[in-house]
Amino acid sequence: MLVNGRRINSCLTLAVMCEGDDITTIEGLAHGGQLHPLQQAFIEHDGFQCGYCTCGQICSAIGMLAEARAGMPSHVTADLTANTTLGAAEIRERMSGNICRCSAYPNIVAAIRSVAGDAA
Template sequence: MPVEPYEAATAPGPVPTPGHPMSYSTKLSLTINGQVRDIDVDNRTTLLDALREHLHLTGTKKGCDHGQCGACTVLVDGRRVNACLTLAVMHEGDDVTTIEGLGEPGNLHPMQSAFVKHDGFQCGYCTPGQICSSIAVLDEIRANIPSHVTSDLTADAAVTVEEIRERMSGNICRCGAYSNIIDAITEVAGTQA
């Protein structure tokens, strides 16, 4: 005898979301920008939508919603992630940093300051994702993680224009501020050496 969707709700596990008997929700606990946040989301909710719609952190932008533009890039446990391509339920207990968690007016993150100094943005829509990716790029290079343009896998990774371009290739700027973004990343890399 087939189980009706409403009967399944009496079994242990997820419960149907009101109004959507075949949809389930999950309670999550994530650390967002240093603060533990508990949310209840539909299991199909992306991390991007959880941040924007449930937590009202709208600095992370929805661009293509297909992982092709990088506007939604955030840092999850220190690694960059396209928030539109991952489900919120996959990040129970993770440490998520959005653009709001990097700095604030009067106390900007060095990468944010460098983007301002070098005009690393025009319309600014892609900038939050660009900055989060830029921070991760420098961490990847410091960790000696090779990219597709790394010529010598036995040598330490280096901050070069080619490396930055390759590693930032998943972040699209429709305004074309790429050379200024490279200048900003290069400056921050020089101060961290």
């Protein structure tokens, strides 16, 4: 989930800790009948199997893309002075805290990459 636009570990956050904050969950991403671009990309790239982690993967990816746009480096960012290029290794590192028990990682990375060109 996103709190004030930043991704957090919702399983480690008490609701009372977010009083007055802007909270976005997977349900708040679509507008009208139109899916968020990352939701659509996960469908197009088959970025899920059982679906258990999908909500967290998508919300985390939205936060991760915002971090990259803001110039925040990761542990694998090669050049800290240049704009971040979100290749597969960079996306895998930035999303490494999100676990998928079905191992849909290649498709998750493909879905994020398909959107990252527009968002990063």
